[in-house]
Amino acid sequence: MNASNKKIIIAIDGYSSSGKSTLAKEIAKLLNYKYIDSGAMYRAVTLFALRNSAINPVNHEVDEEKLKSLVDHIQINFKYNTEKQRQETFLNHENVEDEIREMTVSENVSFISKIAFVRKKMVKFQQEMGAEKGIVMDGRDIGTVVFPNAELKIFMNANAEVRAERRYKELKDKNIDVSFDEILKNVKKRDHIDETRTESPLKKAPDAVELDNSQMNRQEQLDWIVGLVKEKLN
Ligand code: DC
Numbered sequence: 001m002n003a004s005n006k007k008i009i010i011a012i013d014g015y016s017s018s019g020k021s022t023l024a025k026e027i028a029k030l031l032n033y034k035y036i037d038s039g040a041m042y043r044a045v046t047l048f049a050l051r052n053s054a055i056n057p058v059n060h061e062v063d064e065e066k067l068k069s070l071v072d073h074i075q076i077n078f079k080y081n082t083e084k085q086r087q088e089t090f091l092n093h094e095n096v097e098d099e100i101r102e103m104t105v106s107e108n109v110s111f112i113s114k115i116a117f118v119r120k121k122m123v124k125f126q127q128e129m130g131a132e133k134g135i136v137m138d139g140r141d142i143g144t145v146v147f148p149n150a151e152l153k154i155f156m157n158a159n160a161e162v163r164a165e166r167r168y169k170e171l172k173d174k175n176i177d178v179s180f181d182e183i184l185k186n187v188k189k190r191d192h193i194d195e196t197r198t199e200s201p202l203k204k205a206p207d208a209v210e211l212d213n214s215q216m217n218r219q220e221q222l223d224w225i226v227g228l229v230k231e232k233l234n
Contacts, residue, residue: 007033007134008232009149011142013202014156016190017163019213019221020138023156025087026222027229028136036078036129038139038146040089041122042113043100044076048091049112050104057104060111068117076125101171103178106186110193113140119199140194143205151232153208154225162214163187 010027012020021037028035049055054067077090088097099105112118119141126137126146137146143153164184171178194202204210209228213221 006233008151009130009133009147010136010152011147011150012136012138012154012156013140013143013208015163015202016187017167018156018158019166020156022218023221023225024136024138027225030226031229034129034135035087036126036135036137037087038122038126038137038142040100041076041125043105043109044089044091044096045074045118046105046109046112047096047100048074050108055108055111057108060108062111062115064115071117071121101174102176110190114193114197114199116199140202141200143208144203145200152228153205155204155208155210157212158214160184160187160191
């Protein structure tokens with residue numbers, strides 16, 4: 001697909017469970033690019049905060065002083081697991097890929113990801129990972145804050161029920177016990193916090209291309225983005 005060896009940055013932002021990571025992984029594979037799930041990084045920090053009692057899981061109150069004093073002890077890495085054919089997230093060298101997807105983390109992550117010093121650290125890390133281009137990164141602020149000069153920016157959305165249904169299926173497939181209503185509530189709540197926070201709120205970059213995939217299957221979405229990538233690589 002890429003005869004010129006030109007490498008670009010592809011930024012994919014959008015709402016929770018809008019299918020960003022599925023599309024990002026597929027296009028990264030096709031281009032032989034690095035794929036980075038920035039949400040997994042905020043989830044890993046949240047798990048770290050929960051384990052170190054820097055956030056109260058009941059009222060979501062964050063002990064910012066404590067977290068600030070601990071934040072430099074957080075190391076996040078990604079490794080590809082060939083057996084499971086998936087990328088996995090490591091927190092201080094421990095594989096936390098499954099744990100960061102659980103509801104406790106989902107319910108607390110918005111309260112951690114809105115903290116300025118947490119975002120500053122993650123953004124720096126993300127920018128370092130993209131320094132050589134040839135990267136697809138998904139998240140909420142990739143096209144607006146992390147890589148404002150990305151060659152291709154996508155902004156994804158789908159209606160909340162469709163997104164909750166997708167997440168429900170994903171968790172059921174992993175035998176995680178949750179109800180659909182609980183997920184729908186969580187999706188809507190995270191949308192609200194992501195859009196209204198002061199620090200890097202979720203919003204479409206002016207030069208991002210919008211994709212509402214409520215009615216699209218995976219192949220249709222992949223074909224659509226391949227068309228856009230080809231234009232950028234020519
Ligand atoms: O993509 P996800 O649902 O796994 O992301 C988890 C949370 O992290 C989400 O509620 C918003 C936050 N997030 C963020 O603030 N900025 C990013 N670049 C990625 C995720």
